[in-house]
Amino acid sequence: MKNSGLLILGAFVVIISCTSLPRTTPLDAVRSAELHNKCCSLFLDGEWQFVHSIDASLPGGNGGVILGVTIISVPHQTIKCVIMTIEGFVLFEAEYDQTLSVTRSVSPFDSKAFAKALIKDIQLIFFRPGGKMIESGTLDNGLPVCRYETPGQGIVDIILHNDNTWEIQQFSSGFRLNRSVKLSSLQKAPYHQPPIPDHIKIEAHGLLGYTLIMNLVEAIPLTQ
Amino acid sequence: MNNQNTSKVLFMTIMTIAALLFIGWADTLEGIKGASAEITSISAEFTQEKHMKILVKPLVSKGALYYQSPMSLRWEYYHPVQSILLMSNGKIKRYIQRNKTLVQDTGANLQIMQIALQEIARWLDGRFDENPAFTAHLEPGRKIILSPKEKSISRLIQRIELILSDHPGMMKSITIFESNDSFTKLIFNNVVLNQKIPESRFRTIR
Structure with missing residues (x-):
């Protein structure tokens, strides 16, 4: 019993010692503003209906392929979503308009925790980070990064890659990595328009971690 | 003039005989079952439309079905995700596209699909009133309504509407209502009846 207590304490110390934000090298004011614009330009405006095929790998070796319908309104920050076979x-089926309302849920999708996590994942993927940009620069591997902080909610890093892909990393207020999202867009977006990600891989870290690979089936703009 | 009259009479006679032959087969569930007995196999393509209040346009899936009487069925989706359900001798297998290859699915909803496939096979065999969980009744317009008897089912499926085609024994469409504004409609086309389907179609994914 004493040994297992020590083990847990040891693991806790290791976890604590490993949690820090990736180091950045700051840019000058002009390049920082340019980078901020680039990061913002990755997020869509208006209202959209997306259909994705979702390959889910869930805890305990469970998983499968499902279809997801997501309707977002960026100006109103609202979400409607459906998961179906x-x-x-x-x-x-649920709607989020500053409060969450679940209209239908069948096991294993019938917990409140699942519904909340799903809405948070959709917000992370499709909405610009809500907080203030606190840093912009380059990571140790040379990739440009914009860092946003929402008080009480944590930190969001947007990392730009060179191959039409970008990454969103979400850290807790204690700097633990909660979510990693890798997005890519094969189709070149029209001039001055944000790209529509056609492949999204979202990883939830931690004990009950999961991975969702989302391939775009259809994107319908609901506003001009 | 005489020839024209003879043609008209001949045409009317053929139409009357044809009408007499088909009158009555869809008047009762027993009549439909009898007409379905003539069918040994079906190959058809289908379009599946998912209608929901929140969708600006229905979500459309496409696929094909192969049926061999009495209980062999292949239910295959081509789009948007390839998936194949095989039922042979009461055993069911499901394959689904993951990472661009078809892999066998052993997930929990396989059991649900087994029930659904057995039900579809029953309908294709004309046995609409055999599921004790549903009440079947025939309405005008060759429409069969299946209503769940138990609340536990009606919470998930409000009712199922089957529209029969002009050809005895075949369905034109199936609509599964989850609620008044959420339903799945399957529309069948390019139907081929009573043509030999190799047994391997129901056992392997090729």
């Missing part, structure tokens, strides 16, 4: 059977 390929055969069209609805497993989960």
Whole structure:
């Protein structure tokens, strides 16, 4: 018993000692503003309906392929989402308009924690980080990064890659990595328009971690 | 003039005989079952439309089905995600596209799909009233309504509407209502009846 207590304490010390934000090298004011614009330009405006095929790898070796429908309004910061089987059977349906309302949920998608996590994942993928940009620069590997902080909610890093891909990393207020999202867009976006990600891989870290690979089936703009 | 009259009479006679032959087969569930007995196999393509209040346009999936009487079925989606459900001798297998290859799915919803496939096979065999969980009744317009008897099912499926095609034994569409504004509609086309389908179609994914 004493040994297992020590083990837990040891693991806790290791975890604490490993949690820090990736180091950045700051840019000058002009390049920092340019980078901030680039980071902001990765997020869509207006209202959209997306359909994705989602390959989910869940804790305990569970998982499968499902279809996800997401309707977002960027100006109103609202979300409607549906998860269904390929055969069209609805497993989960919810709306978020500053409060979450679940209209249908079938096991294993029937917990409140799942619904909240799903909405947070959608916000992380599609909405610009809500907080203030606190840093912009380059990481140790040379990739440009914009860092945003939302008080009480943590830190969001947006990392730009050179190959039409970008990454969103979300850290807790204690700087623990909670989510990693890798996004890519094969289709070149029209001039001055944000790219529509056609491949998204989201990883939730931690004991009950999961991975979702989302491939875009359809993107319908609902506003001009 | 005489020839024209003879043609008209001949045409009317053929139409009357045809009408007499088909009158009545869809008047009762028993009649439909009898007409379905003539069918040994079905190959068809289908379009699946998912309608929901929140969708600006329905979500469309496409696929094909192969049925061999009495209980062999292949239910295949081509788009948006390839998926194949095979039912042979009461056993079911499901393959799904993951990482660009078809892999066998052993997930929990396989059991649900087994029930669904057995139900579809029953409908294709004309046995609409055999599921004790549903009440079947026939309405005008060759429409069969299946209503769940238990609340536990009606919470998930409000009702199922099957529209029969003009050809005895075949369905034109299936609509599964989850609620009044959320339903899945399957529309069948390019139907081929009673043509031999190799047994391997129901056992392997090729």
